[in-house]
Amino acid sequence: MQRRLTKRGIERRDQLVEFAAHRFAENGYHPTxxxxxxxxxxxGKGVFYWxxxxxEELFVEILRGAQRGLRRTQEKAITGEGDPVARxxxxxxxxxxxxxxxRDYFTLFQFASSEERFAPLLRLGEDVAVADAARHIRxxxxxxxxxxxxxxxxxxxxxxxxxxxxxxxxxxxxxxxNRVADAAVRFCLGGLRGFSGVIAAGAHSxx
Amino acid sequence: MQRRLTKRGIERRDQLVEFAAHRFAENGYHPTxxxxxxxxxxxGKGVFYWxxxxxEELFVEILRGAQRGLRRTQEKAITGEGDPVARxxxxxxxxxxxxxxxRDYFTLFQFASSEERFAPLLRLGEDVAVADAARHIRxxxxxxxxxxxxxxxxxxxxxxxxxxxxxxxxxxxxxxxNRVADAAVRFCLGGLRGFSGVIAAGAHSxx
Amino acid sequence: MQRRLTKRGIERRDQLVEFAAHRFAENGYHPTxxxxxxxxxxxGKGVFYWxxxxxEELFVEILRGAQRGLRRTQEKAITGEGDPVARxxxxxxxxxxxxxxxRDYFTLFQFASSEERFAPLLRLGEDVAVADAARHIRxxxxxxxxxxxxxxxxxxxxxxxxxxxxxxxxxxxxxxxNRVADAAVRFCLGGLRGFSGVIAAGAHSxx
Amino acid sequence: MQRRLTKRGIERRDQLVEFAAHRFAENGYHPTxxxxxxxxxxxGKGVFYWxxxxxEELFVEILRGAQRGLRRTQEKAITGEGDPVARxxxxxxxxxxxxxxxRDYFTLFQFASSEERFAPLLRLGEDVAVADAARHIRxxxxxxxxxxxxxxxxxxxxxxxxxxxxxxxxxxxxxxxNRVADAAVRFCLGGLRGFSGVIAAGAHSxx
DNA sequence: TATGAATGAGTATTCATTCAT
DNA sequence: GATGAATGAATACTCATTCAT
Numbered sequence: 059m060q061r062r063l064t065k066r067g068i069e070r071r072d073q074l075v076e077f078a079a080h081r082f083a084e085n086g087y088h089p090t091x092x093x094x095x096x097x098x099x100x101x102g103k104g105v106f107y108w109x110x111x112x113x114e115e116l117f118v119e120i121l122r123g124a125q126r127g128l129r130r131t132q133e134k135a136i137t138g139e140g141d142p143v144a145r146x147x148x149x150x151x152x153x154x155x156x157x158x159x160x161r162d163y164f165t166l167f168q169f170a171s172s173e174e175r176f177a178p179l180l181r182l183g184e185d186v187a188v189a190d191a192a193r194h195i196r197x198x199x200x201x202x203x204x205x206x207x208x209x210x211x212x213x214x215x216x217x218x219x220x221x222x223x224x225x226x227x228x229x230x231x232x233x234x235x236n237r238v239a240d241a242a243v244r245f246c247l248g249g250l251r252g253f254s255g256v257i258a259a260g261a262h263s264x265x
Numbered sequence: 266m267q268r269r270l271t272k273r274g275i276e277r278r279d280q281l282v283e284f285a286a287h288r289f290a291e292n293g294y295h296p297t298x299x300x301x302x303x304x305x306x307x308x309g310k311g312v313f314y315w316x317x318x319x320x321e322e323l324f325v326e327i328l329r330g331a332q333r334g335l336r337r338t339q340e341k342a343i344t345g346e347g348d349p350v351a352r353x354x355x356x357x358x359x360x361x362x363x364x365x366x367x368r369d370y371f372t373l374f375q376f377a378s379s380e381e382r383f384a385p386l387l388r389l390g391e392d393v394a395v396a397d398a399a400r401h402i403r404x405x406x407x408x409x410x411x412x413x414x415x416x417x418x419x420x421x422x423x424x425x426x427x428x429x430x431x432x433x434x435x436x437x438x439x440x441x442x443n444r445v446a447d448a449a450v451r452f453c454l455g456g457l458r459g460f461s462g463v464i465a466a467g468a469h470s471x472x
Numbered sequence: 473m474q475r476r477l478t479k480r481g482i483e484r485r486d487q488l489v490e491f492a493a494h495r496f497a498e499n500g501y502h503p504t505x506x507x508x509x510x511x512x513x514x515x516g517k518g519v520f521y522w523x524x525x526x527x528e529e530l531f532v533e534i535l536r537g538a539q540r541g542l543r544r545t546q547e548k549a550i551t552g553e554g555d556p557v558a559r560x561x562x563x564x565x566x567x568x569x570x571x572x573x574x575r576d577y578f579t580l581f582q583f584a585s586s587e588e589r590f591a592p593l594l595r596l597g598e599d600v601a602v603a604d605a606a607r608h609i610r611x612x613x614x615x616x617x618x619x620x621x622x623x624x625x626x627x628x629x630x631x632x633x634x635x636x637x638x639x640x641x642x643x644x645x646x647x648x649x650n651r652v653a654d655a656a657v658r659f660c661l662g663g664l665r666g667f668s669g670v671i672a673a674g675a676h677s678x679x
Numbered sequence: 680m681q682r683r684l685t686k687r688g689i690e691r692r693d694q695l696v697e698f699a700a701h702r703f704a705e706n707g708y709h710p711t712x713x714x715x716x717x718x719x720x721x722x723g724k725g726v727f728y729w730x731x732x733x734x735e736e737l738f739v740e741i742l743r744g745a746q747r748g749l750r751r752t753q754e755k756a757i758t759g760e761g762d763p764v765a766r767x768x769x770x771x772x773x774x775x776x777x778x779x780x781x782r783d784y785f786t787l788f789q790f791a792s793s794e795e796r797f798a799p800l801l802r803l804g805e806d807v808a809v810a811d812a813a814r815h816i817r818x819x820x821x822x823x824x825x826x827x828x829x830x831x832x833x834x835x836x837x838x839x840x841x842x843x844x845x846x847x848x849x850x851x852x853x854x855x856x857n858r859v860a861d862a863a864v865r866f867c868l869g870g871l872r873g874f875s876g877v878i879a880a881g882a883h884s885x886x
Numbered sequence: 887t888a889t890g891a892a893t894g895a896g897t898a899t900t901c902a903t904t905c906a907t
Numbered sequence: 908g909a910t911g912a913a914t915g916a917a918t919a920c921t922c923a924t925t926c927a928t
Contacts (some may be wrong), residue, residue, distance in 0.1 A: 063890080063891095067890070067891070070892095086380055092918080101892075101893085102892055102893040102894055103895090103921095104893055104894070105892060105893080108891065112920080172293075172375040208448070211430065211433075211448050214433045214434070215430060215449070217429055218426045218428055218430065219425045222421050222424055222425025223422060226418075227421070244414070244456075245419065245422045248456045248457065248458050248459040248460040253451060253455040273908090299901075309910040309911065310902095310911080311904095311909050311910060312910085313903095475911085476910095477912095478911060478912080481912070484912080500794055502709040505896080505898080506899080507897080507898090515913075516913055516915055517915065518912090519912080519913060521898090521899065521901095525899095526899080527897095527899095579793070582793045585793070619869075629844060629862070632843025636838055637836060640832075641835070655832050656836070658828070658870075659873065660870065661873075662871065662872050666865045685887090687887090712922055713922075714921090724890080725889060725890085726887080727924095729887065
């Protein structure tokens with residue numbers, strides 16, 4: 059929706075985004091009704107539709123904002139670092155730090171990934187982050203510091219580790235973000251160096 | 266619901282479970298209505314509530330069945346293998362094989378993880394699998410084949426890698442399950458051996 | 473909506489159609505809400521959507537039924553009459569009689585004609601009736617009893633006269649249907665014989 | 680609403696009337712929202728309620744304006760013509776010409792006739808036009824050029840023919856206004872001369 | 887005069903669940 | 908075991924109107 063907003067309008071809009079993000083994270087997207095959002099803010103229902111064309115649009119906006127925030131944090135973190143492996147490490151640490159501070163958004167990412175409507179948008183953001191990582195991985199390979207392999211796949215592996223450890227160690231067990239980051243970094247950098255496996259690749263078990 | 270079912274009753278019930286699982290995976294849990302399920306099977310609504318007390322109960326049952334299936338596959342795969350690292354590898358490969366053949370369930374796991382109601386049940390299953398892996402990891406550490414660390418955390422890291430690669434490489438890019446397994450195994454075994462990182466652990470960036 | 477209805481179901485459905493037709497006629501289609509319809513019948517809201525997919529569908533169904541009823545009446549009226557002009561007259565009289573007894577439907581026709589969504593359906597019915605009349609008119613022309621001209625246009629002229637006189641004389645002034653029919657027939661049969669006009673055709677006033 | 684308007688105010692008001700009339704005709708009165716009207720003109724909502732107390736008031740105003748316009752056209756057309764039948768003919772021709780050039784208003788008349796709220800106003804205008812015609816008809820009867828009968832009823836019959844032929848021939852089939860007028864005049868003048876019917880008046884079919 | 891913001895009752899429709907047969 | 912019918916609270920969204928500035 060394109061609307062010229064006054065200062066007051068911008069504030070209202072931000073209020074809505076923030077409050078809704080919190081409720082969505084806490085209660086789920088579907089179970090959170092528009093009525094709940096507006097009455098939680100003590101405003102009329104029309105207010106919601108003055109700022110957003112639909113509940114879906116609001117969610118997409120929240121998602122976009124969160125992705126932007128995470129990405130900025132990552133970029134800021136690796137600025138000035140030249141070593142590709144170090145850049146990867148810094149990226150992982152920055153992501154975990156950001157997620158620790160934005161638990162709501164992490165939950166929203168989780169949900170978005172499970173709905174056909176939102177998953178593509180989420181993937182878009184993931185792909186950008188993974189492509190970034192892949193560039194560093196490529197550089198690491200060229201420098202002989204990382205085993206040859208598909209850089210994008212390795213980037214996704216890092217994403218998988220990070221998300222799972224954040225969910226379990228950080229949010230479920232309440233561990234310290236830095237220790238979670240240590241564990242993630244250690245596993246990922248080890249993973250990047252690879253290991254051929256006990257069972258010869260190709261000698262797969264029968265279907 | 267506990268009901269003594271005739272043979273025909275059992276078939277009906279299974280039909281419902283199977284059909285619903287497919288629709289839930291395809292369309293989402295919330296967007297799929299009970300009406301849609303029963304009319305898709307050409308039966309009346311009473312049938313549904315004869316076998317299940319609620320839509321939620323049905324979903325839980327589907328989830329439980331899927332977890333049971335995955336677990337059995339994993340157990341079967343490692344039976345007879347004594348080496349702990351090989352057991353881990355076999356477990357990873359078995360999981361990926363099973364997920365490749367049960368895409369619907371993978372999607373359902375995703376969704377379950379995003380709803381407060383179902384997440385605990387999902388975690389339960391994950392914890393069992395992770396505990397299994399952790400035992401092998403512990404054994405690997407004792408044998409000096411795996412770097413010291415928190416076995417459960419490492420187990421979760423493996424889970425994270427596996428799920429992400431399955432989603433992206435297998436389902437999104439359509440790669441061959443065996444090649445996906447190769448990539449996952451390689452990354453995970455490397456990860457288990459760890460790598461101390463370029464930046465000294467503990468020397469974290471400022472919050 | 474295709475549904476196997478029990479006897480009770482058919483009754484309910486008929487109830488809904490009848491009641492809604494009355495309310496639509498009395499109050500207008502838009503101003504009459506689904507809530508009003510169901511609560512007027514003392515049933516839950518779901519009942520409405522058990523029988524109809526939408527308010528619009530219900531209206532279309534009402535419209536179709538009314539058109540069918542009018543048409544049947546017209547057909548029955550002219551059965552057995554061979555003279556084309558007499559057939560026209562009988563058709564006019566039958567229409568007016570039917571409209572007098574189905575005032576609600578007349579009002580609904582009026583409304584339908586004013587909404588882009590429903591107008592085409594209405595025109596379809598009108599066209600059928602006009603085509604019927606046009607056949608008789610054609611026959612009348614061939615017999616030299618009606619002036620040459622476009623039969624369809626003449627049929628529409630008859631329709632226009634009939635509807636307007638029904639609205640004004642019958643419904644507004646409350647005149648007797650037979651007298652209204654007399655006036656309509658007289659005007660229409662005169663109109664069919666035509667009159668060249670005082671001002672020469674073609675000598676049109678300036679735009 | 681009575682407000683002393685500046686020149687600019689009058690222009691704004693006219694803009695609103697014109698634009699709204701077009702949207703109402705195109706899209707229907709109910710489906711066209713005030714928001715749509717003001718945003719279509721690129722102004723705020725306050726503007727609307729500065730000039731009109733309600734959407735309904737605006738519609739009434741549009742209707743009144745249209746009726747005034749049509750009436751003026753009719754009056755101008757018959758000015759200077761003394762023969763009553765010719766006056767009728769000129770009136771019909773003028774009406775059709777005006778409707779051809781004001782299709783939007785024709786549609787609005789249609790709608791107004793179908794809503795209890797607006798119908799009385801519409802009838803008022805119709806009655807004026809019919810009364811006019813009735814005077815000429817009366818004169819024609821006195822001069823023996825038109826069959827005896829109820830002049831008002833005959834006036835309405837003319838109105839019915841005109842409206843229907845305009846809708847079908849002019850708007851639906853896109854015929855030339857002059858040819859439509861020829862057909863209408865011919866039918867109406869014929870109708871005024873009447874025809875006793877094949878079936879004896881009074882010998883009505885059974886109810 | 888005009889704007890953007892807000893109101894809140896109202897709308898059509900959905901849907902998990904229950905009921906009578 | 909199974910059906911069609913019914914429930915009614917809930918949902919997302921609309922819109923004529925009002926208000927503060």
